[in-house]
Amino acid sequence: MxxxxxxxxxxxRLLATAMTAALAFGVSSAAQADEKPQYGGTLQVATVNRALNVLTWDPADWNWKINHDTGQFYEQLFSADLSKSKRNGGKYPYYADAWIPSDAVRGELAESWEMKENPLRIEVKLRKGIMFPEKPGVMASRELVADDVVFSYTRLDKSPKKIATYFDHIEKVEATDKHTVVFTLKSFNAEWDYRFGWGYYSGIYPKEVADAGAGNWKNLNGTGPFMLTDHIQGNQNTYSKNPIYWDKEKIGGEEFKLPFVDKVVYRNIKDEATVTTALRTGKLDIAEPIRWSDMEELKKSVPQLKWSKWLxxxxxxxxxxxxxxxxxxxxxxxxxxxxxxxxxxxxxxxxxxxxxxxxxxxxxxxxxxxxxxxxxxxxxxxxxxxxxxxxxxxxxxxxxxxxxxxxxxxxxxxxxxxxxxxxxxxxxxxxxxxxxxxxxxxxxxxxxxxxxxxxxxxxxxxxxxxxxxxxxxxxxxxxxxxxxxxxxxxxxxxxxxxxxxxxxxxxxxxxxxxxxxxxxxxxxxxxxxYIYTAWWPWVKNYAGELRAGAVRPGPIYARIWIDQEMKKKMGF
Missing domain, CATH: 3.10.105.10 (Dipeptide-binding Protein; Domain 3)
Structure with missing residues (x-):
C-alpha cells in the first residue's frame, strides 16, 4: 500500500468534519453565588461508560466497573473533596479515573483517621448516626457501624477473584468499638488509602445484603445519596433519592441537604449518533464522553451546550x-x-x-x-x-x-x-x-x-x-x-x-x-x-467533573440540581 x-x-470524513479555526474550551462555573439550589427532577446521564452494561453488582467479583454502578448507594471511607474543584476555586478538575491528590481526600464514612506506629496501623473513626435505609425483604433501617467495614473488607479479601498482592500489606482489620476500625499493616504501602479507602473495590455494604444475594440488584442497599430502584440490563439504571441521606452541601454560606435531584438515570447507549441525538433533543442532560468529530458538529448545531475538554x-x-x-x-x-x-x-x-x-x-x-x-x-x-x-x-x-x-x-x-x-x-x-x-x-x-x-x-x-x-x-x-x-x-x-x-x-x-x-x-x-463532555445550562453546580474516587461519580451527581424553569423556557 x-x-x-x-x-x-x-x-x-475529515473533510466533512474539520473546522477551519481552533476551538477554545473553558469550564464555566455552574453554580453562581446568588443561585439557590432547587430540589426535584431527574438527571439523565450518558456516562463515561455508557457503552458498557452492568458487569456485576457484587463487590466480591473484583470488577473494575462496580464503583461506577454501585457508587450511588455504596459509600466509602474516603472520597474526593469536591470543594477543591476548579469550579469552586480550587485546582482539581476531578477527571482522573482513580487519582485523588493527597491534599484532596475527604472523609466520607470516615470522620477522621490517623496512622500510628508500633504496630503500624491506621485508626479510622466513623461518623455516627449514618443510617442504612429500610430495604423490604432484606433489612430494617439501622446505623452503619464498624462491623460493616470489617465485613466488607473481609468478604473482599477472601474472594477467590481477588487481585493478587492487593491486600498483602494488611495484617488484619478489626472493629475496636462501634465506630472505630483499625487496619494493622505488615508494611507501609503508598496506596493504603486508595486500596481500601476510595479505590475500585472500597464500597461498604451490610452483611444483610450479602446474605440476601449481593449479585441481585433488587437486594442492594447502602448509605449513599441514592437507592437503586430499577435496572434494565443494556438499557438503564435508575437511582432514586435516599430520603434519610446524611450529607450536606454548603452553597453561599448555607447548608443544604443532599441529594438535590429525585432521580439519576444512567443511560446505556452504545451508538454515538444516538447519544448526540438524545443530547440535542434534551433527552440527555449530560453526555460525558463525546468524540471530537461529534463535538465539532454539536458546537455548531446546539450552541447553548456547555463543554469541558479532558485528556x-x-x-x-x-x-x-x-x-x-x-x-x-x-x-x-x-x-x-x-x-x-x-x-x-x-x-x-x-x-x-x-x-x-x-x-x-x-x-x-x-x-x-x-x-x-x-x-x-x-x-x-x-x-x-x-x-x-x-x-x-x-x-x-x-x-x-x-x-x-x-x-x-x-x-x-x-x-x-x-x-x-x-x-x-x-x-x-x-x-x-x-x-x-x-x-x-x-x-x-x-x-x-x-x-x-x-x-x-x-x-x-x-x-x-x-x-x-x-x-x-x-x-x-x-x-x-x-x-x-x-x-x-x-x-x-x-x-x-x-x-x-x-x-x-x-x-x-x-x-x-x-x-x-x-x-x-x-x-x-x-x-x-481528548474527550469532550457536554451538558445543558439547566444542569447546575457542575462543570464537567467525572469522578470523586475510582470511577465513582456518585458524589458529583448528588450535588447537581436541575433548574426546572430554565429547562422549560428553553423548550424542554
Missing part, C-alpha cells in the same frame, strides 16, 4: 505478548512502534484532538509525569515514524519477510475499531500483517484476565494513579497485564516504590521505572485522545 493509510481512509484517562495501545515469538525479541517490538506513524494519527485521524505521548503516566500526575522531550533518545525514537529502521530491526531479529499475528479488539470501542485497520495498514508497509478479531466486552476482558489473550491485544487501560499504572500492567502475573510482561528485577523496584514513605523519592523512583518500561516496548504505544 502506498502513501498514508490514515489519509486515504479518512479523507472524506482521556485511558492509555491506548496494542499489547504484544512478550512470552510469544517473535515478540520475545525487543527488536521486533521496537520495530512495530517505529512502523506506525503516530504523529500522523494525531494530525489526520484525531484532527489534532490528541496527545502523542501521555501514557503510562498522565500529565495530570504532577511530579510523576515527564514529557516526551525530557525522555532519553531511545524512548523518543519509539514515537518517531521510521519504517526503514523498522525493516532493519525485523531483519536483525530474523523475520526479514515479516510475519502475521492476531489482534483482539473490543466491540465496545468504536474508536478502536476504526483505528486498528489504520495501524494494520502501517504495519503492512513493513511486511507485518494483522488479523483483527472483534470481541464483545465480556469475552474480551476474560481473554486478558485468564491470560489466554492473543499475541496482539488492543485496549484502553486506565492510568488509575501514578503507582498502579505501572504495577497493574507490568508487574509479573498481574490481572491487567496483557503483554504478560515479567521481570523479577522490575517487580522488586515496584515493591520498593510502594514501601517508600517519602513522596518526593517515590516520584523519582516511578519516573525511572516509567522510562524503563517505555524503552522495553511491550506495547505499540499510541496517542491519547
Amino acid at each position: 502506498r502513501g498514508s493509510p490514515v489519509k486515504h481512509t479518512l479523507k472524506a 482521556s484517562m485511558n492509555g491506548q495501545f496494542v499489547a504484544m505478548r512478550i512470552d510469544t515469538k517473535p515478540f520475545d525479541d525487543i527488536r521486533v517490538r521496537r520495530a512495530l512502534n517505529l512502523a506506525v506513524n503516530k504523529q500522523e494519527i494525531v494530525k489526520a485521524y484525531y484532527n489534532g484532538h490528541a496527545e502523542l505521548f501521555s501514557y503510562p503516566q498522565h500529565p495530570d500526575y504532577d511530579g510523576y509525569y515527564e514529557p516526551l522531550e525530557a525522555m532519553p533518545a531511545s524512548v523518543k525514537e519509539l514515537f518517531t515514524y521510521n519504517p526503514d529502521k523498522a525493516k532493519k530491526l525485523l531483519a536483525e531479529a530474523g523475520v526479514p519477510k515479516g510475519f502475521s499475528f492476531k489482534v483482539q479488539v473490543c466491540t465496545c470501542q468504536p474508536d478502536h475499531q476504526d483505528l486498528l485497520p489504520l495501524i494494520g495498514a502501517y504495519l503492512e508497509q513493513v511486511g507485518v500483517k494483522i488479523e483483527i478479531q472483534p470481541m464483545e466486552y465480556g469475552a474480551f476482558l476474560s481473554a486478558m484476565t485468564s491470560k489466554t489473550n492473543a499475541a496482539g491485544y488492543m485496549m484502553n487501560n486506565g492510568h488509575t494513579n501514578p503507582t498502579t499504572t505501572i504495577r497493574k500492567s507490568f508487574v509479573t502475573a498481574q490481572t491487567w497485564n496483557p503483554s504478560q510482561y515479567a521481570d523479577p528485577a522490575f517487580d522488586k523496584k515496584m515493591d520498593a516504590a510502594y514501601q517508600e514513605r517519602d513522596e518526593t523519592k517515590r516520584k523519582t523512583m516511578l519516573k525511572e521505572m516509567t522510562i524503563e518500561i517505555l524503552d522495553k516496548a511491550p506495547y505499540i504505544w499510541l496517542p491519547t485522545p
